[in-house]
Amino acid sequence: MSKKVENLMLGSWLTALTAMLGSLYFSEIRMYEPCTLCWYQRIIMYPLVLILFIGYLKRDVNVALYSLWFSLIGMFTSLYHYSIQKLPFLTDAAPACGRVPCTGQYINWFGFVTIPFLAFTAFVVIFICSLLIIREK
Template sequence: MQTTHPQAQSQGWALLLWAWLIALVSTIAVLFVGEVMGQEPCVLCWFQRAFMFPLVLVLGVACCVSDMGAWRYALPLAVTGWLIALYHNLLYFGLIPESIKPCGAGPSCSGDDMTILGGVPLPLLSLGVFSLLIILLVLIRRRFNQ
C-alpha cells in the first residue's frame, strides 16, 4: 500500500535525508580518521566501510528522486554492515576468543588512539551508525510498504 499523502511523502523524504546524512557523515569521518589522521583500518573496519560507502550513493540518489522503495537496496547493505560491526564488537569486548580474531596480523582497533568522544571505541560507533540506519530504513519500509 503506497502512501501518497503529501505530508507522509515529506516525512518519508526527511527519513531518507537523515539516513543519507548519517551515512555521509560516517563516511567522511572514517576517511578523515584514515587519510588525515593516518590511522590504518583493520580488516573488519575495511569490510564495514565496504557496506557503508555504497549507502551514501544509494541513499543520495533515493533522496534526489524521492524513491521510498530504496530501502530494498539500502537495508541489505546496512544489515550486512551491522552484522560485521556486531562481530567486530564481540571481538573488541572480548566476548569471542582472540584465537579466531581475523585482524590480528594488521592494525588493531583496540588501542587508545582508536577511540573518539572521550573513549567511545570506533567499532561501537560503527555498530551504532548501522543501527540508526537500519531503524530509519525500517521506518521508511513500514510507512510506505512498497
Template sequence: MSNLTQDSRLWSLLFAAWLVALTATLGALFIGEVMGQAPCNLCWFQRVFMFPLAVILGIALIRNDGSVWAYALPLAGIGSAVALFHSLLFLKVIPEGITPCGQGPSCASADMSFAGLPLPILSLITFLAIAALLLAVRRKVTS
C-alpha cells in the same frame, strides 16, 4: 494524511538515513586520510557496506525514492553484522581467534574513539540507526 505530508515525512526519513551514512563515511575518510590511521580488516569490511549507503541514499533522497529500503537495508544489515562481530571482539565477549586490528592502530586505543565510544561500537550504532530509518521508510511506503 495528504500526499504532501507523506512525501515530506518520507523525505525526512531518507534525509536522516543519508546524513548518518554520509557522516560515517566522511568520518572514516577523515580518520584514514587526514589522521593517517590505517583501518583494520574488520573496519575495511564495514567501510565496504557504509560507503555505498552514502551514495545510494543520496540518490534516493534526490529522487524521493522510498523503494530504496529494499536494496539499502541488506547493506545496512550485513554491515551491522560485521560491526556486531567487531564490537564483540572489542568487548572480549568473543575470544580473539583472529586479529581484527592487525595493521595500523588498534581499535581499542584511546585515540580511536569518538564521544567516548570506541569505533567498532560507534559503527554498530550507526548501521543500526540506518537500518531503523530504512524500516521506517518501508512502513511509510507500504502503508
C-alpha cells in the same frame, strides 16, 4: 511522498555521509590504519552514501529495501568487530586480521565508544530509518 518519509531518507543519507567522512577523517587525517574488519564496514557503508543520495534526489522510496539489507549486514559486521574488541574471551581467540589487529582500539571514548561502535550506531540508525520508510510505503 510524505514529508516524514522525505526526512527519513535525508536522515539516512546524512548518517551514511557522516559515517563515511568520519572513517576518512580517522584514516586520512588522524592516520589510523584500518584493519580488515574496518575495511569490510567501509565496503558496506560507502555505497550507501551514493544509493541513499540518488534515492533521495529521485524521491524513490524503494531504495529503503537496499539500505535495509546493507545496514543489516553492516550491523552484524560492526557488532562482531566490537565484540572481539570488548569481550575478553573473544579478544583472546580472535584470529589475526592483517597488518593491523582487529582487536586494537584507536579510540576508546567513555570506555566503550570505539570505531566499530560508531559504525554500528550508524548502521542501526540507517536500518531503523529504512524500516520506517518501508512501513510508511
